[in-house]
Amino acid sequence: MFPLFGNCSFLFFFLFFFCFLPRLCFPTKITAGQATVITTDDHNATWHNFTRFKDAEKGSHVSCISELKKYFQQFGYLSIPNNQNHNFTDVFDAQFESAVVSYQQKFELSITGKLDSETILTIMSPRCGVSDISPTIHATKHFAYFYGRPRWDRGSSMTLMYAFSSTDMIDYISLPKIKTVFKRSFSKWASVIPVNFTEIDNYSSANIRIGFFRGNHGDGQPFDGVLGVLAHAFSPENGRFHLDKDETWAIDFEKVKSKTAIDLESVATHEIGHILGLAHSSIKEAVMYPSLKPRSRKVNLKLDDVEGIQALYGSNPNFKYSSLLAYENSYNKAINLNQRSCSWTFSIVVVVFFSLFMIT
Ligand SMILES: *[C@@H]1O[C@H](CO)[C@@H](O)[C@H](O)[C@H]1NC(C)=O
Numbered sequence: 001m002f003p004l005f006g007n008c009s010f011l012f013f014f015l016f017f018f019c020f021l022p023r024l025c026f027p028t029k030i031t032a033g034q035a036t037v038i039t040t041d042d043h044n045a046t047w048h049n050f051t052r053f054k055d056a057e058k059g060s061h062v063s064c065i066s067e068l069k070k071y072f073q074q075f076g077y078l079s080i081p082n083n084q085n086h087n088f089t090d091v092f093d094a095q096f097e098s099a100v101v102s103y104q105q106k107f108e109l110s111i112t113g114k115l116d117s118e119t120i121l122t123i124m125s126p127r128c129g130v131s132d133i134s135p136t137i138h139a140t141k142h143f144a145y146f147y148g149r150p151r152w153d154r155g156s157s158m159t160l161m162y163a164f165s166s167t168d169m170i171d172y173i174s175l176p177k178i179k180t181v182f183k184r185s186f187s188k189w190a191s192v193i194p195v196n197f198t199e200i201d202n203y204s205s206a207n208i209r210i211g212f213f214r215g216n217h218g219d220g221q222p223f224d225g226v227l228g229v230l231a232h233a234f235s236p237e238n239g240r241f242h243l244d245k246d247e248t249w250a251i252d253f254e255k256v257k258s259k260t261a262i263d264l265e266s267v268a269t270h271e272i273g274h275i276l277g278l279a280h281s282s283i284k285e286a287v288m289y290p291s292l293k294p295r296s297r298k299v300n301l302k303l304d305d306v307e308g309i310q311a312l313y314g315s316n317p318n319f320k321y322s323s324l325l326a327y328e329n330s331y332n333k334a335i336n337l338n339q340r341s342c343s344w345t346f347s348i349v350v351v352v353f354f355s356l357f358m359i360t
Pocket residue numbers: 042044
């Protein structure tokens with residue numbers, strides 16, 4: 001059909017189809033689904049041993065599946081029934097099945113109610129420690145807020161101050177480099193909402209307090225070692241921003257070879273979303289999606305993130321949707337370059353498509 005593009009011609013159908021959808025639907029769809037496949041063979045990584053529950057389904061009695069139920073409880077999908085004496089059983093019951101279904105919905109997986117391989121791989125993926133669903137989270141179709149939609153309120157020209165802990169930091173990345181990464185992450189959010197972020201030295205008087213912690217660190221949400229939970233942050237106007245010190249944090253994968261390396265900037269950008277009041281999104285490409293593969297980057301806000309945060313704070317007067325779309329294009333191009341033979345074709349077609357779209 002389009003010999004020039006060979007087996008990429010399906011992309012034309014794809015784009016053609018989206019021409020007829022409202023403009024806002026488009027950008028969240030243009031990135032290819034990023035599989036949350038764990039890319040590590042580190043068997044010590046937290047949750048790696050959940051593979052043994054693969055293919056379990058309702059009705060089966062699975063030894064130690066109560067461990068997995070605790071995981072579902074931790075992220076808000078399950079609570080212990082009153083008649084079970086504060087312990088989960090090892091039975092794959094109807095309640096657990098419906099927890100699996102809501103998990104699959106939240107993560108945009110096929111809804112099977114079973115622990116199929118896609119679901120297990122997603123469960124094992126390292127992720128943010130903030131709960132996905134709970135009575136305190138108000139979920140919309142995609143992006144979500146904490147209950148009551150809390151936000152920072154400092155009048156019309158808002159500046160929030162952030163500071164790094166002087167004691168709870170990592171030493172294998174220099175402080176200036178860490179500061180540069182955070183500055184960039186904050187500026188991503190500042191460019192879409194009328195909020196400025198300024199770094200100050202005084203940790204105790206800052207609005208946003210950033211530190212690296214290991215294990216139990218006094219807020220009732222202990223970190224869990226390598227992978228598993230990577231970081232967590234609290235909703236407005238709390239400002240606590242904690243990263244798991246046991247991760248191999250990285251800012252340049254060329255220099256860090258570890259298979260479990262985690263991109264600091266991606267996690268920083270995600271946690272700032274919580275600090276500002278966003279909960280987890282079910283859009284895979286969104287920064288506010290709960291999980292992140294090791295050795296992967298997701299640092300640019302997607303339309304879903306922008307819509308969510310602007311509904312809380314309004315738009316930055318200088319923000320333009322067109323620049324967001326250009327961003328998404330260049331991001332896709334970079335990501336796809338290594339993975340897809342037809343990435344260039346795809347990006348070029350998207351750019352052309354957008355030009356047409358703007359004119360009409
Ligand atoms: C995994 O755990 C074993 C025993 O607990 C330990 O000897 C080994 O060094 C660990 N491997 C890694 C990569 O942490």
